Amino acid sequence: MTSQHAAISVTGLRKSYAGKDAVAGLDLExxxxxxxxxxxxxxxxxxxxxxxxxxxRTRDAGEVLVxxxxxxxxxxxxxxxxxxxxxxxxxxxxxxxLTVAETVHHFAHYYTKAKDPDDxxxxxGLSDKSTAKVATLSGGQRRRLDVALGIIGSPKILFxxxxxxxxxxxxxxxxxxxxxxxRDEGTTILLTTHYLDEAEALADRVAVINKGIVLEVATPESxxxxxxxxxxxxxxxxxxxxxxxxxxPTHFLQTLSARIGGEIADLAITRPSLEDxxxxxxxxx
Amino acid sequence: MSILRLGLLRGGLEIKEFLRQRESVVxxxxxxxxxxxxxxxxxxxxxxxxxxFSQYFVAGMVASGLVNTGFQQLAISIPMSRDLGTLKRLxxxxxxxxxxxxxxxxxxxxxxxFQVALLLGFGALLFGLHLPTSATLWLxxxxxxxxxxxxxxxxxxxxxxxxxxxxGASATVSPIVIILQFMSGVFFVFSDLPKWxxxxxxxxxxxxxxxxxxxxxxxxxxxxxxxxxxxxxxKIALVLLAWLIAGTYFSIRSFKWSKE
Numbered sequence: 001m002t003s004q005h006a007a008i009s010v011t012g013l014r015k016s017y018a019g020k021d022a023v024a025g026l027d028l029e030x031x032x033x034x035x036x037x038x039x040x041x042x043x044x045x046x047x048x049x050x051x052x053x054x055x056x057r058t059r060d061a062g063e064v065l066v067x068x069x070x071x072x073x074x075x076x077x078x079x080x081x082x083x084x085x086x087x088x089x090x091x092x093x094x095x096x097x098l099t100v101a102e103t104v105h106h107f108a109h110y111y112t113k114a115k116d117p118d119d120x121x122x123x124x125g126l127s128d129k130s131t132a133k134v135a136t137l138s139g140g141q142r143r144r145l146d147v148a149l150g151i152i153g154s155p156k157i158l159f160x161x162x163x164x165x166x167x168x169x170x171x172x173x174x175x176x177x178x179x180x181x182x183r184d185e186g187t188t189i190l191l192t193t194h195y196l197d198e199a200e201a202l203a204d205r206v207a208v209i210n211k212g213i214v215l216e217v218a219t220p221e222s223x224x225x226x227x228x229x230x231x232x233x234x235x236x237x238x239x240x241x242x243x244x245x246x247x248x249p250t251h252f253l254q255t256l257s258a259r260i261g262g263e264i265a266d267l268a269i270t271r272p273s274l275e276d277x278x279x280x281x282x283x284x285x
Numbered sequence: 286m287s288i289l290r291l292g293l294l295r296g297g298l299e300i301k302e303f304l305r306q307r308e309s310v311v312x313x314x315x316x317x318x319x320x321x322x323x324x325x326x327x328x329x330x331x332x333x334x335x336x337x338f339s340q341y342f343v344a345g346m347v348a349s350g351l352v353n354t355g356f357q358q359l360a361i362s363i364p365m366s367r368d369l370g371t372l373k374r375l376x377x378x379x380x381x382x383x384x385x386x387x388x389x390x391x392x393x394x395x396x397x398x399f400q401v402a403l404l405l406g407f408g409a410l411l412f413g414l415h416l417p418t419s420a421t422l423w424l425x426x427x428x429x430x431x432x433x434x435x436x437x438x439x440x441x442x443x444x445x446x447x448x449x450x451x452x453g454a455s456a457t458v459s460p461i462v463i464i465l466q467f468m469s470g471v472f473f474v475f476s477d478l479p480k481w482x483x484x485x486x487x488x489x490x491x492x493x494x495x496x497x498x499x500x501x502x503x504x505x506x507x508x509x510x511x512x513x514x515x516x517x518x519x520k521i522a523l524v525l526l527a528w529l530i531a532g533t534y535f536s537i538r539s540f541k542w543s544k545e
Contacts, residue, residue, distance in 0.1 A: 054377060055377075056373070056376070056377070056543065078379075079379040079381060080379075082377065082378060082379040083379045085377075087374075087377035089370060089373060089374060089377070094369075094370075094371050094374065095298075095302050095371070097301075097302050097305035097306060098298070098301070098302060098305075102298070102301070106294065106298055107378065109286055109291060109294055110286075110291065110378045110379050110380050111378075111379060149374070153378070153379075
């Protein structure tokens with residue numbers, strides 16, 4: 001039995017399509033109030049897993065609890081369960097002839113604890129577009145509308161699928177701030193993303209999924225032994241690039257400094273990036 | 286908020302959306318008027334004493350308008366919304382499918398009311414259409430419109446699960462509707478059709494709706510020329526109710542929010 005306090009718990013989840021396993025015995029636990037990112041290559045089983053959690057797909061086997069209920073058959077009733085979750089889908093082209101404000105105000109009626117629609121429009125940075133028709137929005141603005149519709153019902157859990165695709169860097173930073181604010185208000189956030197910097201900036205923990213199973217769950221800083229991995233010291237001597245992989249970069253640097261004396265040319269100390277670790281884990285490096 | 290209130294809200298929203306799509310407003314609402322204009326200009330003969338072809342044709346156009354704004358529109362637009370992901374998003378909210386259906390029924394009925402008003406207005410102005418004069422006939426007209434809209438709506442929703450894509454939907458649905466119109470006495474006098482065709486048409490609701498509308502727009506003396514030698518009002522109500530019940534059952538059973 002999994003913990004009562006988990007926002008999401010998954011054990012032994014299986015789903016196959018035409019005899020091919022998309023999800024092959026997957027276990028996962030997301031704590032309440034954390035930002036949890038799922039990373040994995042295309043076809044790893046991310047979308048299938050998340051759509052089972054969202055109640056969009058049925059599963060073949062395994063236990064799934066989202067807010068203590070089975071998404072395939074919530075005992076409190078489908079509407080009551082859905083009232084507490086928010087979903088931001090990968091692509092949804094909604095009513096193009098309605099304005100931003102009309103759309104958000106309308107969706108607010110679906111939920112018992114809806115936030116103020118105009119506040120939400122402000123929160124996603126669409127205030128000056130609120131009277132614009134949805135059809136006239138840019139890709140990034142549309143994405144922000146998707147997010148507004150996902151959070152309008154004050155969800156306990158928010159599912160975010162590739163949320164910042166099409167955002168400019170500034171909008172992305174603003175969006176990350178918004179997600180952190182939601183987390184600080186107590187919302188659990190399940191994020192799937194292709195952007196490793198996004199996972200690193202936002203997630204409290206990440207899970208790497210490949211071939212339908214979880215390879216590892218860890219903080220972005222410690223994934224794949226990243227925290228204890230050797231650091232790479234690079235510098236130049238007489239114009240020739242040099243490098244040294246070491247577990248004791250401080251000690252190495254003192255020795256190096258004593259030997260060279262004065263400024264060391266092109267000096268840098270780097271730890272493996274999340275991307276290096278991730279690519280190594282899924283066998284692409 | 287209750288399922289019914291959300292349904293009413295969705296109805297309001299759908300009407301707003303519909304009115305903003307200018308092409309579809311013009312096409313859906315004015316198309317029967319254009320057809321009436323063409324047929325009324327070509328066929329100037331009378332088909333019985335005091336009954337012009339236009340008079341006969343208006344009855345058929347009102348009935349087939351119900352099929353166009355309800356069944357045809359929904360059976361095409363719902364698969365398109367499914368392709369666009371609109372339905373998937375709604376599925377992710379606490380919105381009940383029943384509220385969604387109620388919204389659809391409201392927009393269909395509203396569009397129908399507009400369409401009927403246009404058709405009757407133009408018919409009376411340009412083609413000497415005689416409007417019913419008794420309260421009984423107007424009452425019958427009203428329940429036929431309401432029952433017909435409801436029937437057409439649920440059958441459209443039920444059928445929307447069949448096409449695999451939005452593009453496929455229009456290719457599947459449009460021919461069905463056109464064939465039904467020809468067989469049900471919309472474009473031709475029903476009693477002139479071959480017996481076998483009449484028998485096939487009698488299975489479907491459109492034939493009964495057109496017959497009901499004729500009982501409203503044609504003089505009572507015309508009733509003997511009907512296939513059953515009377516208007517068969519009771520039978521019309523029964524057939525439409527049966528289709529309404531079957532359509533409601535199948536729309537709830539088979540409705541799909543997404544393609545999986």
